[in-house]
Amino acid sequence: xxxxxxxxxxxxxxxxxxxxxxxxxxxxxxxxxxxxxxxxxxxxxxxxxxxxxxxxxxxxxxxxxxxxxxxxxxxxxxxxxxxxxxxxxxxxxxxxxxxxxxxxxxxxxxxxxxxxxxxxxxxxxxxxxxxxxxxxxxxxxxxxxxxxxxxxxxxxxxxxxxxxxxxxxxxxxxxxxxxxxxxxxxxxxxxxxxxxxxxxxxxxxxxxxxxxxxxxxxxxxxxxxxxxxxxxxxxxxxxxxxxxxxxxxxxxxxxxxxxxxxxxxxxxxxxxxxxxxxxxxxxxxxxxxxxxxxxxxxxxxxxxxxxxxxxxxxxxxxxxxxxxxxxxxxxxxxxxxxxxxxxxxxxxxxxxxxxxxxxxxxxxxxxxxxxxxxxxxxxxxxxxxxxxxxxxxxxxxxxxxxxxxxxxxxxxxxxxxxxxxxxxxxxxxxxxxxxxxxxxxxxxxxxxxxxxxxxxxxxxxxxxxxxxxxxxxxxxxxxxxxxxxxxxxxxxxxxxxxxxxxxxxxxxxxxxxxxxxxxxxxxxxxxxxxxxxxxxxxxxxxxxxxxxxxxxxxxxxxxxxxxxxxxxxxxxxxxxxxxxxxxxxxxxxxxxxxxxxxxxxxxxxxxxxxxxxxxxxxx
Amino acid sequence: xxxxxxxxxxxxxxxxxxxxxxxxxxxxxxxxxxxxxxxxxxxxxxxxxxxxxxxxxxxxxxxxxxxxxxxxxxxxxxxxxxxxxxxxxxxxxxxxxxxxxxxxxxxxxxxxxxxxxxxxxxxxxxxxxxxxxxxxxxxxxxxxxxxxxxxxxxxxxxxxxxxxxxxxxxxxxxxxxxxxxxx
Numbered sequence: 103x104x105x106x107x108x109x110x111x112x113x114x115x116x117x118x119x120x121x122x123x124x125x126x127x128x129x130x131x132x133x134x135x136x137x138x139x140x141x142x143x144x145x146x147x148x149x150x151x152x153x154x155x156x157x158x159x160x161x162x163x164x165x166x167x168x169x170x171x172x173x174x175x176x177x178x179x180x181x182x183x184x185x186x187x188x189x190x191x192x193x194x195x196x197x198x199x200x201x202x203x204x205x206x207x208x209x210x211x212x213x214x215x216x217x218x219x220x221x222x223x224x225x226x227x228x229x230x231x232x233x234x235x236x237x238x239x240x241x242x243x244x245x246x247x248x249x250x251x252x253x254x255x256x257x258x259x260x261x262x263x264x265x266x267x268x269x270x271x272x273x274x275x276x277x278x279x280x281x282x283x284x285x286x287x288x289x290x291x292x293x294x295x296x297x298x299x300x301x302x303x304x305x306x307x308x309x310x311x312x313x314x315x316x317x318x319x320x321x322x323x324x325x326x327x328x329x330x331x332x333x334x335x336x337x338x339x340x341x342x343x344x345x346x347x348x349x350x351x352x353x354x355x356x357x358x359x360x361x362x363x364x365x366x367x368x369x370x371x372x373x374x375x376x377x378x379x380x381x382x383x384x385x386x387x388x389x390x391x392x393x394x395x396x397x398x399x400x401x402x403x404x405x406x407x408x409x410x411x412x413x414x415x416x417x418x419x420x421x422x423x424x425x426x427x428x429x430x431x432x433x434x435x436x437x438x439x440x441x442x443x444x445x446x447x448x449x450x451x452x453x454x455x456x457x458x459x460x461x462x463x464x465x466x467x468x469x470x471x472x473x474x475x476x477x478x479x480x481x482x483x484x485x486x487x488x489x490x491x492x493x494x495x496x497x498x499x500x501x502x503x504x505x506x507x508x509x510x511x512x513x514x515x516x517x518x519x520x521x522x523x524x525x526x527x528x529x530x531x532x533x534x535x536x537x538x539x540x541x542x543x544x545x546x547x548x549x550x551x552x553x554x555x556x557x558x559x560x561x562x563x564x565x566x567x568x569x570x571x572x573x574x575x576x577x578x579x580x581x582x583x584x585x586x587x588x589x590x591x592x593x594x595x596x597x598x599x600x601x602x603x604x605x606x607x608x609x610x611x612x613x614x615x616x617x618x619x620x621x622x623x624x625x626x627x628x629x630x631x632x633x634x635x636x637x638x639x640x641x642x643x644x645x646x647x648x649x650x651x652x653x654x655x656x657x658x659x660x661x662x663x664x665x666x667x668x669x670x671x672x673x674x675x676x677x678x679x680x681x682x683x684x685x686x687x688x689x690x691x692x693x694x695x696x697x698x699x700x701x702x703x704x705x706x707x708x709x710x711x712x713x714x715x716x717x718x719x720x721x
Numbered sequence: 722x723x724x725x726x727x728x729x730x731x732x733x734x735x736x737x738x739x740x741x742x743x744x745x746x747x748x749x750x751x752x753x754x755x756x757x758x759x760x761x762x763x764x765x766x767x768x769x770x771x772x773x774x775x776x777x778x779x780x781x782x783x784x785x786x787x788x789x790x791x792x793x794x795x796x797x798x799x800x801x802x803x804x805x806x807x808x809x810x811x812x813x814x815x816x817x818x819x820x821x822x823x824x825x826x827x828x829x830x831x832x833x834x835x836x837x838x839x840x841x842x843x844x845x846x847x848x849x850x851x852x853x854x855x856x857x858x859x860x861x862x863x864x865x866x867x868x869x870x871x872x873x874x875x876x877x878x879x880x881x882x883x884x885x886x887x888x889x890x891x892x893x894x895x896x897x898x899x900x901x902x903x904x
Binding site: 122476 | 784785786788789796800804816819821823824826827830839843848852853854859860862863885902904
């Protein structure tokens with residue numbers, strides 16, 4: 103049969119099937135099935151243990167008290183102890199815990215973990231607006247139009263270090279600035295500025311809105327036409343250094359130079375913070391150019407996860423001796439922010455709510471990823487039991503229904519050594535988990551695990567684990583030549599793991615989670631020289647773009663990897679699944695690899711780097 | 722206007738039936754045609770031909786699902802136009818990519834199976850799929866939506882959509898083989 107015939111016959115499918123598929127409502131999981139699953143868990147465990155090392159859900163049918171739903175936006179829904187910022191300040195003025203500062207400044211976790219769960223756009227240094235390429239570089243924001251075999255600069259905006267977002271004819275540039283006090287240059291206030299331009303006429307960009315919010319930039323994302331910006335700051339509230347004016351603890355927000363005061367209803371306390379540190383969340387409608395929403399969330403926030411329609415804040419408290427297990431405060435975000443509920447990992451995993459991590463047999467959970475599919479929220483992390491030098495770890499997968507009324511957890515087999523989850527790849531019914539272990543022999547090795555989201559949540563660590571980091575000293579991550587994590591890319595059933603040099607690219611067949619299998623080495627077929635290459639762009643038709651850095655010869659005739667000797671190329675490759683071969687089909691020399699981005703404009707591909715004035719046509 | 726009322730206008734030979742059909746489903750059919758042909762003029766012609774075919778077919782037909790019925794006509798007309806364009810080296814569109822993908826499911830040789838049996842097998846295959854998988858299959862290979870558009874519509878990443886579609890093609894091939902169909 104020819105494919106044309108098959109395509110024609112697919113068109114003769116039953117109309118009812120087609121109609122049902124095209125207007126498919128979201129199908130809710132029948133949660134009553136969980137009771138049946140729990141009853142037959144023993145039989146399930148016995149069956150799957152024959153095939154591989156699998157563990158049944160750690161606690162099927164977790165009590166609903168582990169997840170508390172809330173439909174009230176406001177202070178009363180997010181903290182049982184504090185009803186206002188005043189109460190928090192009053193308490194901390196007498197009980198401030200300075201030893202917690204290390205956590206807030208990125209001690210054990212810190213910083214932002216943005217997860218592009220679904221349909222959520224994070225900023226880039228290059229976007230396309232109204233047929234023009236806008237990229238942020240050393241000169242500011244350069245606006246170029248495609249012309250001939252290249253691009254021509256149209257104009258430049260003197261805004262530096264910005265992350266860019268595009269929506270219709272609007273360009274939004276988000277950047278961090280600091281404003282020094284005229285009396286003391288060391289006394290400065292960090293702010294995040296958001297410039298919104300109308301590029302209906304790209305040669306004359308019109309600034310239509312300028313907002314600012316205090317704090318250090320934590321992240322921004324575009325979701326359903328709303329640009330959400332997160333910033334964080336804090337001031338000590340102890341009796342020694344507490345500010346006299348409460349306003350010093352509240353983020354300042356301005357729109358076009360005019361202050362936008364926050365009311366008490368816009369301030370929310372999460373749990374029982376040990377310090378005064380806020381996460382300011384502002385939502386700007388790029389269509390209407392309106393600041394739609396502003397909230398300040400106070401808590402010991404260690405990680406922020408966001409996706410299309412949700413914001414999840416992980417909190418963890420350190421009182422100088424014990425660390426609390428993570429709680430996750432979940433918010434729905436659309437045009438506004440509404441509090442949805444708190445997820446207690448301690449209750450779900452049935453472990454103590456706080457622990458001295460150094461105590462023998464202490465169990466501590468580290469949350470690594472938070473994502474969603476249409477049926478559930480997913481959380482993945484490691485449950486570590488302290489023992490000896492490295493202890494032991496189990497990988498944990500948790501699923502919570504979208505209504506926050508039911509949850510379940512599954513644990514992997516016990517893994518010896520220090521375990522670090524390096525990457526997770528979300529798929530509709532499973533999650534691929536890459537992790538590395540560091541053991542007593544002081545070598546690092548990499549493995550796969552799978553969280554399987556079918557009728558019975560389980561975590562699989564395949565029998566005969568593939569060690570996919572055999573003796574490799576350096577590996578590279580997506581978009582950066584310097585990192586310690588691998589990147590896997592699904593190509594049909596075969597997943598490619600990209601590492602440092604061309605002959606280290608490994609292909610794996612992961613169709614059967616119990617038996618992942620290497621399917622052969624993959625080479626870029628470049629000359630035999632130690633190159634650094636990393637993944638840059640995946641095309642819709644399956645081609646893959648790499649950045650390849652080739653060392654040049656220095657004055658002494660030796661290959662040298664310093665920047666001035668490096669040649670940077672953008673190499674487009676074709677992947678042949680039958681031969682597992684990655685073949686270069688085109689190569690372009692680009693100016694540099696810092697802040698490199700690939701954008702599509704007018705059906706052509708352009709590459710922007712810090713080393714080029716205008717985008718370079720590459721395809 | 723609801724579909725039953727529109728169909729009734731056809732049965733009464735009221736020419737406003739075409740106006741109402743065009744108003745309600747013009748964009749939908751136009752989208753299918755553009756997905757296949759990637760040419761606005763060709764697509765418009767196919768959509769207009771769809772209204773003509775519909776006027777000629779109802780009565781005696783009385784479709785249960787008007788949208789799918791109209792989409793199928795547009796799809797067939799567009800694929801015919803696509804095939805004609807290919808012989809003259811014109812046109813692009815999603816049909817080229819979809820055909821390339823569907824080569825995973827077939828051998829590329831001529832076969833003599835009864836078309837009705839093959840369609841029954843396809844229906845059976847699609848009916849067994851999970852709702853989300855069914856939606857992806859129909860959007861890609863019936864409506865010929867681009868992968869990026871499907872990803873945005875279903876709130877999935879492009880790579881996830883690509884992976885699921887790849888698996889579905891493999892499963893379809895296996896299913897057709899099990900049904901004894903000469904692929």
